[in-house]
Amino acid sequence: MKGGKIIIDVRNLKVNFRTYRGEVKALNGVDLKLYEREVLSLVGESGCGKSVTALTILGLLADNAYVLDGEILFKGEDILKKSNEDRRILRMSELATVFQDPMTYLNPVLTIDTQLKEVFMLNKKLLKQAVIVQKSQGKKMIFTDLLSREKKFRGESPNVKVSRAEIKKMAKNLCIGILRSVKMPDPERILRQYPFELSGGMRQRVMIAMALARRPSVFIADEITTAVDVTIQAQILHLLRELRDKIDASILIITHDLSVAAEIADRIAVMYGGNTVEVATTKEIFKNPIHPYTMMLMKAIPNVKKPVGRLASIPGTVPEMINPPSGCRFHPRCPSAKDECAMKVPKLREVAENHEVACYQKWSQS
Amino acid sequence: MEDLLVVEDLKTWFPIKSGIIQRTAGYVKAVDGISFDISRGETFGLVGESGSGKTTAARSILRLIEPTSGEVYFNGTSVTKASRRNLIKLRHKMQIIFQDPYASLDPRQTVNSMLREAMSIHGIASGRFEAHKIALELLTQVGLSEEHLYRFPHEFSGGQRQRIAVARALALNPEFLVLDEPTSFLDVSVQASVLNLLKKLQKKFNLTYLFISHNLAVVHHMSDRVAVMYLGKLVEVAERDAVYNSPRHPYTFHLMAAIPVPDPEFKKEEILLKGDVPSPVNIPLGCRFHPRCPYATDKCRKKEPPLTEEDGHWVACYYDIDFQSGEVMS
Numbered sequence: 001m002k003g004g005k006i007i008i009d010v011r012n013l014k015v016n017f018r019t020y021r022g023e024v025k026a027l028n029g030v031d032l033k034l035y036e037r038e039v040l041s042l043v044g045e046s047g048c049g050k051s052v053t054a055l056t057i058l059g060l061l062a063d064n065a066y067v068l069d070g071e072i073l074f075k076g077e078d079i080l081k082k083s084n085e086d087r088r089i090l091r092m093s094e095l096a097t098v099f100q101d102p103m104t105y106l107n108p109v110l111t112i113d114t115q116l117k118e119v120f121m122l123n124k125k126l127l128k129q130a131v132i133v134q135k136s137q138g139k140k141m142i143f144t145d146l147l148s149r150e151k152k153f154r155g156e157s158p159n160v161k162v163s164r165a166e167i168k169k170m171a172k173n174l175c176i177g178i179l180r181s182v183k184m185p186d187p188e189r190i191l192r193q194y195p196f197e198l199s200g201g202m203r204q205r206v207m208i209a210m211a212l213a214r215r216p217s218v219f220i221a222d223e224i225t226t227a228v229d230v231t232i233q234a235q236i237l238h239l240l241r242e243l244r245d246k247i248d249a250s251i252l253i254i255t256h257d258l259s260v261a262a263e264i265a266d267r268i269a270v271m272y273g274g275n276t277v278e279v280a281t282t283k284e285i286f287k288n289p290i291h292p293y294t295m296m297l298m299k300a301i302p303n304v305k306k307p308v309g310r311l312a313s314i315p316g317t318v319p320e321m322i323n324p325p326s327g328c329r330f331h332p333r334c335p336s337a338k339d340e341c342a343m344k345v346p347k348l349r350e351v352a353e354n355h356e357v358a359c360y361q362k363w364s365q366s
Numbered sequence: 367m368e369d370l371l372v373v374e375d376l377k378t379w380f381p382i383k384s385g386i387i388q389r390t391a392g393y394v395k396a397v398d399g400i401s402f403d404i405s406r407g408e409t410f411g412l413v414g415e416s417g418s419g420k421t422t423a424a425r426s427i428l429r430l431i432e433p434t435s436g437e438v439y440f441n442g443t444s445v446t447k448a449s450r451r452n453l454i455k456l457r458h459k460m461q462i463i464f465q466d467p468y469a470s471l472d473p474r475q476t477v478n479s480m481l482r483e484a485m486s487i488h489g490i491a492s493g494r495f496e497a498h499k500i501a502l503e504l505l506t507q508v509g510l511s512e513e514h515l516y517r518f519p520h521e522f523s524g525g526q527r528q529r530i531a532v533a534r535a536l537a538l539n540p541e542f543l544v545l546d547e548p549t550s551f552l553d554v555s556v557q558a559s560v561l562n563l564l565k566k567l568q569k570k571f572n573l574t575y576l577f578i579s580h581n582l583a584v585v586h587h588m589s590d591r592v593a594v595m596y597l598g599k600l601v602e603v604a605e606r607d608a609v610y611n612s613p614r615h616p617y618t619f620h621l622m623a624a625i626p627v628p629d630p631e632f633k634k635e636e637i638l639l640k641g642d643v644p645s646p647v648n649i650p651l652g653c654r655f656h657p658r659c660p661y662a663t664d665k666c667r668k669k670e671p672p673l674t675e676e677d678g679h680w681v682a683c684y685y686d687i688d689f690q691s692g693e694v695m696s
Binding site: 229262315 | 415416523525526553554555556557558559561562565580582583584586587610620621622623624625626627628629630631632636638639641642643
């Protein structure tokens with residue numbers, strides 16, 4: 001939350017894609033701050049740039065994309081200036097991601113055991129230390145002990161010999177432990193199975209387990225509940241809520257569903273047409289939405305608990321990104337647009353405590 | 367109210383072939399005996415998770431997929447027994463709008479020719495002039511204008527395409543429309559306008575809807591009565607508010623508890639359902655929900671409970687469960 005340390009600071013990020021039809025101006029100056037240990041949700045309709053923002057942070061943009069402007073500070077360093085190899089190492093340790101469709105990201109011809117163990121085997125030092133600690137404590141190590149990032153798992157390892165068999169056994173134990181912590185029934189059996197034998201919800205749990213196994217400081221979840229059913233979605237959201245207390249990490253949840261964000265996030269950032277248009281705490285943004293787009297979006301979603309006769313709809317459609325509208329990209333659909341809105345892109349400005357809005361018309365009012 | 371559509375014990379099984387001689391090794395029981403009726407002018411919502419057989423049920427009702435057994439009556443006429451020629455006459459009155467507006471419109475036809483084709487098959491308009499007039503009229507009804515008439519599908523956005531699909535269905539002056547996830551491909555801001563349009567048209571033309579969706583909030587917004595489907599069977603059918611606010615089947619209860627609410631102030635209890643939906647190839651014996659049901663008993667494991675009625679509220683469960691206290695009465 002605000003007041004804490006900022007872990008990721010995205011500043012004025014602009015990303016374009018070269019296509020044969022022209023340049024797609026996907027991100028048009030995104031500003032986003034992720035604080036330590038918070039759950040931030042990035043919400044927007046398809047094509048608004050929420051996934052591109054995540055991919056840019058991760059360094060996984062397609063070849064035809066390039067960063068036009070802006071910087072992404074991770075723990076104070078601009079990661080856009082880092083080499084590909086450094087960024088790969090970041091993805092391996094600090095920045096973990098889970099994407100929408102788990103089947104695309106799991107290897108279909110390897111068992112879960114092989115794929116999950118690989119993550120641990122990449123960090124043999126850690127495994128070695130875990131073995132040593134286990135020996136000295138005399139009790140079995142579980143994965144949550146590692147998550148706590150206690151001091152004993154940092155620093156240099158003492159000069160004790162640990163056999164390969166012991167390391168392998170430890171990796172296996174940790175695999176079982178981590179599957180348990182993502183609420184997987186019968187983890188020993190799951191480890192022997194292939195991805196196709198698992199249901200969508202279980203695959204997503206395996207992906208979450210693989211992400212957690214890296215002990216990340218930022219966990220990015222890109223539409224992880226979109227491809228699963230409501231009852232499974234409830235299970236996964238429940239799991240994330242539980243994990244946020246256990247793991248020492250910030251969680252960035254990307255979703256098109258405001259209700260999912262309402263259920264889990266501390267803060268919500270609303271994106272439209274490649275810009276962050278409103279950022280506030282979850283309670284604040286639902287109680288007091290300020291940006292015209294957010295206001296209309298809130299009224300456009302059917303709510304089971306508060307039925308309304310007619311849904312408010314936003315006239316027009318999501319902007320085309322090759323020739324986007326000038327100035328504020330929402331102005332052609334906005335009821336309170338004035339001439340100045342078409343001139344220059346508004347930037348986020350704080351209008352109340354923990355509440356930033358990018359709208360010329362609303363600044364003058366508040 | 368008068369029943370427009372009556373479905374009786376409808377079953378659609380897909381054979382699984384295996385081996386070189388393609389022997390039938392089993393069946394995917396996508397729809398496994400469902401019965402309900404829809405009154406004229408109402409919106410009947412059908413909800414269920416993916417794989418529960420909602421879409422197969424809808425297509426079987428229109429005989430876009432040949433049902434294995436069971437009966438469907440539309441306005442008193444049997445759809446399942448209708449001959450090819452009579453079926454065309456029936457389809458004239460029952461139309462469908464599909465989920466994916468990118469796949470349901472022919473990319474090589476203009477809007478004009480799509481609308482005219484529908485009209486000419488069913489002999490709606492006499493002559494080109496009238497057809498043109500009707501086509502224009504339809505476009506204005508769905509919120510498009512004359513300039514859109516000679517365009518191809520690729521020139522439209524998702525929401526506009528779905529409007530064209532609606533116009534094409536309306537071209538035949540139907541009484542009954544099947545809406546198969548009509549907004550799941552659309553963004554929220556566009557979804558609202560399509561839902562509003564569907565509501566407006568229903569009032570204007572006294573249409574009857576079968577509204578299918580996995581989005582429970584959207585079904586709640588649209589429907590008068592709601593049926594909940596699980597693994598090819600209906601587990602609960604009742605008035606919308608009864609299903610959403612006082613569900614009687616344990617599956618419905620858990621489904622409703624899982625709906626995310628767009629209101630952070632709303633404190634909801636965490637009620638989670640264990641496990642996943644089983645495969646429709648190996649349907650559990652007895653009540654098909656029993657492996658996931660926290661209240662299941664031996665009786666549930668042995669024999670499937672029938673769908674029984676009490677004050678217009680149909681439930682397929684042996685027990686009367688008070689979900690707040692967890693008390694079970696048989």
